[in-house]
Amino acid sequence: MSNADRGKALPKTEQVQTVACALCQSEAQSPFQQREGFQIVRCQDCGLRYVSPRLSTAALDREYNDQQASPTPYYINTSPEDRRTFEDRLGRIEQHTRPAHLLDLGCGPGTMLQVASERGWQAVGVDLNRTSIAHAKSLGLNALAGTFPHPELGDQRFDAITMNDFIEHVPDPVGILSQVRQHLSPGGVAFLTTPDAGSLMARLFGASWLHVKPREHLFYFDRANIRDLCQRAGLEPLWMGAMGRRRNLRVVRERLGEYSSLAGKAAGLMLPTALVRRWHVPINLLDEVGLIARASN
Ligand SMILES: [Zn+2]
Numbered sequence: 427m428s429n430a431d432r433g434k435a436l437p438k439t440e441q442v443q444t445v446a447c448a449l450c451q452s453e454a455q456s457p458f459q460q461r462e463g464f465q466i467v468r469c470q471d472c473g474l475r476y477v478s479p480r481l482s483t484a485a486l487d488r489e490y491n492d493q494q495a496s497p498t499p500y501y502i503n504t505s506p507e508d509r510r511t512f513e514d515r516l517g518r519i520e521q522h523t524r525p526a527h528l529l530d531l532g533c534g535p536g537t538m539l540q541v542a543s544e545r546g547w548q549a550v551g552v553d554l555n556r557t558s559i560a561h562a563k564s565l566g567l568n569a570l571a572g573t574f575p576h577p578e579l580g581d582q583r584f585d586a587i588t589m590n591d592f593i594e595h596v597p598d599p600v601g602i603l604s605q606v607r608q609h610l611s612p613g614g615v616a617f618l619t620t621p622d623a624g625s626l627m628a629r630l631f632g633a634s635w636l637h638v639k640p641r642e643h644l645f646y647f648d649r650a651n652i653r654d655l656c657q658r659a660g661l662e663p664l665w666m667g668a669m670g671r672r673r674n675l676r677v678v679r680e681r682l683g684e685y686s687s688l689a690g691k692a693a694g695l696m697l698p699t700a701l702v703r704r705w706h707v708p709i710n711l712l713d714e715v716g717l718i719a720r721a722s723n
Contacts, residue, residue, distance in 0.1 A: 443481075448474070448599055508538075519718065525542075531551075540567060603616070604660060606659070619717075622648060660721060666717045669710075
């Protein structure tokens with residue numbers, strides 16, 4: 427059994443649903459990859475790679491709230507290095523708009539909201555994971571449990587709407603980005619990051635690529651797909667490029683172990699735990715893409 431298949435039970439049939447392409451609605455698809463009992467297919471019309479059959483919306487809600495997907499403790503644990511990552515990202519966003527009202531979708535335990543508040547933004551977040559929202563609230567942050575659009579937001583508009591590693595998780599990315607567009611202030615920008623399925627890492631590692639997580643990553647966008655997604659949602663890209671992340675060396679060591687037990691052991695010998703916990707390094711494997719976009723006219 428490979429690392430990829432370890433410890434995951436196959437989903438029961440009533441928990442999965444077959445879906446058409448979320449970009450072009452085509453049902454013409456060919457098999458692309460398999461992992462953890464799920465099939466990733468490729469749309470024969472627009473080239474989007476997506477999971478089908480995939481977990482149903484109800485099953486996904488359960489996965490997040492049972493902490494099986496995007497668990498709260500993981501993101502609390504990585505918050506020191508995430509703070510640095512989000513500082514970098516907000517710096518880039520602030521080249522296009524002044525700090526005013528910010529909405530963070532998939533806000534998790536609130537690290538982005540915290541950093542944005544410190545930089546002068548009035549920030550509110552939304553996340554499906556109620557444990558993460560409770561944590562954000564305990565830090566005094568404005569965070570709402572549920573999905574976007576959220577009734578408590580009404581038709582409020584924002585100068586920035588941020589989505590860090592979010593869009594690949596949602597069942598209807600075009601629908602969400604169309605809503606994002608409607609919630610942008612004049613001159614406001616949408617920001618997102620997502621794994622880049624067209625990157626060298628993705629092509630080199632295939633189904634073993636770390637971002638292939640078919641229970642929760644429902645889509646594998648390349649840059650052409652992102653442009654297509656924007657066009658369908660009425661957004662115009664202002665910037666697109668490879669997006670790095672600050673990582674704690676301990677996490678880097680664990681991730682090496684996921685690729686290969688030999689690499690993990692070698693890294694363990696070279697990077698003792700007491701030392702690596704304190705080090706945060708900028709990592710850019712060029713396998714995540716970032717986008718800043720505004721409403722197109
Ligand atoms: Zn398609």
